Amino acid sequence: MEYQTTLFALDAPGTAPLAPERRVLSHGAWVDVQRSWLGEADDVFRTMVDEVPWHAEQRQMYDRVVAVPRLLHMYGVGAPLPHPRLAEAREALSAHYLPELGEPFVTAGCCFYRDGHDSVAWHGDTIGRGRNHDTMVAIVSLGDPRRLLLRPREGGRSIAVTMGHGDLVVMGGSCQRTWEHAVPKQAHAGPRISVQFRPLNVF
Template structure:
């Protein structure tokens, strides 16, 4: 069953520093099996979401990539950019969000989130295929990847590694999903193509050495 979300969700606006409220009490955990889980926090960055999305569109140095696939080279169906450790992020709310995530998950993760991978899905044809973040330490160790979504709602699909039925969560404007435990090793995730969708941006916060 999908979690449901609306574009500009339900909590009344509250004045928080940089528009980022505390995570405590906002997170719903869903156990997937095989030691994997996801946390969902609806509307977490809803107050700052419009400003963050506008800043990302204008200021992130987006690039189009091409990658080999079978016997040809194809365009990656989304725009990309990654901010490494210590690099400035395009909006203060993203800095505050990374700090909040590092503090909230300190006991479970044991280290901070340091990088920020950005994706720009321009329309429903942009997507990401089934995969796990298993380049680096995610291939052998439990870790976390925290995703904040802005713009049109899109479904983050999840399935056990190797195939089978999928589950997932529809991520709306300002929503947070954290994939944790063994999720990157024992499950895969994807953002499927859809017939009609407006622009959607996502930021994936990761610890060092997880890709």
């Protein structure tokens, strides 16, 4: 897999203190954004491309089986993460959001968008406790910028958050059950990795 870290922002030596900007949505949902949060983002990206055991999946879609348009890997509870910066990031997120979330982030789902053809359709993380309870999903984005779209489930205008190299986006409150999110296909895009930190039993 070819990639060019020279296209990405220069790294700071360490993860910046957490000071995200919050956008309040409807129905108790919100989104936090902090730009260029993850330190050593180039090194984290290279390590993940080379060392994460990426795999392709297929899913039933109506009357046929289709390929999932991205590569995947899940680090479950207690599994070591592929780069120390990611472990530090999860600890920092757990400490910062503990007063609201009431529990730590314990898993890390990873998606590898190889180019602009890879995507994820509209959905909410509602398998598990996210179906009935407020929760959080914290996303660290690495690589080429891609748009995260969000729209209310009951209908209404969507909003877009561009996720750049090392950026942090946290969806919280009722966001997973009252809003949906997607990463659409893009005409021209290089590789991108998304790391989604979640609490226990949120998928």
